[in-house]
Amino acid sequence: MTDVIVIGAGGGGAVVAKELAERGLDVLVLEAGPHYTDPENEWSRFENDCNEVTRGYYRFGPGDRSKPWWLRETPQNSLIWQLAGVGGTTQHYYGNNPRAMPGTFTGYDGADRDAYDTAHPFPFTYESFIPYFEWVEYTLPVQTAAMGTKESVFFRGAEAVGLPHNTSKNVSQDSYRAQENAILQPGGTAGTTTDSSQLLFPKATGCTFCGYCFQGCIEPRGAPRNLKAKRSTDNSYIPMAMTASHWKPGGVDITLVPDAFVTKILHTTEGSEVVVTGVRWRDTNSGEVHEETAPVVVMAGGCVEDPRLWKNSSLPDPNGWVGKGFTDHFFDWVIGVFDEYTGSSKGVGSSARADFPGRGGLENVGLPPAIQAFSAQFSDAGIRGLYGNGLARTGEWDGDSGRLNGEEFKRIMTDIDKLLNILIITDDDVEEQNAVGLSSFPADEHGPIPKVTFKQRNRTARTLANREFLANKAAEIAKAAGAKEVYRIDWPPLILHVQSTMRMGHSDADSVLDETGEARYVKGLFIGDNAALANGLGGPNPTITAQALATRTAEFIFQKYFDGDPWVLTDTPIQSIDDAVTRAVLGQSGGGGDDDETPSTGGGLPVLGGAAIAAATMLRRRNGRGVTGKVGLRPLLDAPGSPDGVHDCTAIAGCGCHDH
């Protein structure tokens, strides 16, 4: 018997686990995929070795890559790009953390209030939710992103089409801005050199602009796990959760079991209520089956696996909404081809965006070549110049939408650093028809497999119109930035931003969860990931909202089942890069010490001496808003007279390193 079982150590489950462990609960985290504990030596960051969805180290499958991946049926041209493993899909995310649009919450009364999915709002107000955004933004931390060349090109285009520069975390009008990223911003030598010998921690801190966000963040080399640049939960919340007793009085370290695929939610009936009692899981290496009991179970296996597990557990679904209402932001893709250098393969995956309340958003995306090539082939509108499936369209882009192929494709791919990709992120409606069910294909070792259905071209008129608006706007921005050619690919469902398959809502007619995140029809069972989101958020990337919601759900769990008090409005969060966490992470690698300034040898994490600890301390202080009121590492690390002194600030307009 444990207090809480969390299923899945991804973007949401890790948050619930850390928050409750910090409050002294015994938390068991079961993760279906592997736990990479030494990524510097485990991740090549080569695209096939990493991203090939059947065998890459980032796949939805067991850690033993000689074994098949875990199939999902997709009865349409589409791709689910979701990962198993500690960190879940945040392992390959770009750390983009824009808050949800206020218009997707109950009580919103702006002039554009009718522009959103008004039938499926969050069942609470945006204002009441802001402290949860704040809590997560501080914990990760989230920072305003630096720019590289590709961002400067995007900004140029956005300004040229007349968009104003938004300098707020909250969006109130059509505008562009730097991303709010869960990425430690560059410090020291980071971002200033290609010499790998100069990019070791602590000489370099934060993002080194390596360009491999999608292949896993190991930068800077030598940094403790909690000080890697990208704040995927394997670098942030999980290291905190595993060391909670070391940095928080009364905290209890979680028990993390990777390679543990949960196959059934155990439950009983008490009176008229179905009550959760625990879980059954399978060791994916040995095949052994285990059970554990707990009064609270939190499902956080993702928008596809949560409903699958629910259905395979024969849990009640009286309104039929388990698995339904899947939103995916109805992505699309525009590629601009330039005569000039854009640096598209370098730097953070995306550090620039434009927001269109009631429509959705756009963001620039930089990629290495294989996924760049994939992105130009992924379409349901045929092949340009050959056929269009009856779906190819014309607009602000050049010619028909559709795949680039043959000679044209190869020509456009000639210089990857002369491209500008823009991702269309549609504010899409919750629709019952877009859903996760069970496949009629043979079951795998974990039960009947999921079937993910999207009616790509038969969505609501609002959703379709939003996507067309955004695709045209993206092409306008690319052209205004100087692109000589602009192509719209017209993607089929790329199921990457996933939301709302176990949605919370006001009405028990079309939601699975009540407003606390607890299942309406199974007591003690909560959803702690993106599946719990009420809708598609109006287009912003979902991670920060899902993590804020997971924090809120953890509070309700603590209050209802453990007689605890809420903390977000009263307590001070501890950052994942706090010195105490760093010491705990380093000490853990040596097998114990909690406050030891001098880590012992052994284990998978790098061993650092006093100088590195000092650098980590500096880094943490510079990210602590209480010190300077500024976010970022530059102010001190690159201060005049710094031994680093690695770049000439006078040559960079507005570089922000220090006061000029």
Next chain:
Amino acid sequence: MAMSLSRRNFLVRTGVLGAMVATAQSGLRLPAFAQSADDLLGPVFSNLNPALQQLGIDAISGFSAFVVPGPDAYSEQQGLTEPRPGAVAALNPQFLIDVLDFDFVPLSDTGARAVTQALVTATTDIGIPQDLIDAIGLPALDGATTFDDLIIQLFENDQTIPTGLVIAMYLNLAASQVNPASMVPAPFTAPFANLSWADKGAAVQAIEEQHAGLAEMLDANLPEPVEVTVSGLIKFAIGALLEYAAFGTYTEYAMFDPDNPMTLKGRPVGWEISGFQPGQLTSGEGWDEFLGYHKGVQDVEGSWQRGEGVLSND
């Protein structure tokens, strides 16, 4: 039992019989066909396997060259070449076959057998011109257990059909509809590889748009529990094949050494033809790309300041 003409149509249209005949004509020893096909299945398969593999490689190579042409023979056959190395030089055909055979498309077990059976049925009413049969040089039907019977039995045994071959046969079937002359196994055994670039586009279109009711015929002839879903699966598969032809070509696949996974054996074709990380054999650690913060804004409004243990908005 004699092979029916419709089942023979299936073998011809998917390129299988042509591959067999070409193999026989090239001097490879084929088994003597005798009494019981079941008894011979194992030995027959091992003898036919190279021909089937070549059929799959040819079809998939023709597909790879369609997406990323180069100076290779498959690109030449389609009438669209490009002077720099393309998908074939990047070993993309092997990459695709590896991926497909690793259950990328869930056609194994029940699925592969069902799809193959459906392919057989789908060709029932599609005739083949006699001059093409003559050109291919098919052996005569003699009323006894035939070469064709054995092949069909191979395809009815779900343990022996890799998914890559099923997909290749599907491409060939579509090719045979777009241009019947492609069924003559020259220069390649696979009809799809014998098409022009534009005809390849028409074949892919036929699959994607489900022309001629191909996919519906699949669904209609499939047993439970896989009916209904297979046409969607084929649409998924053809989309995935296009995407993976592009993805695979631009990866490190051909230069990756699993025994030394952090350093490549040489520069991948895809890196060279996209100008990626010039001169490097490893994933780099960073770039000198930091340009500061847009308009100097490093901390936006709405960021929450830390107070005395209480959060407050700006």
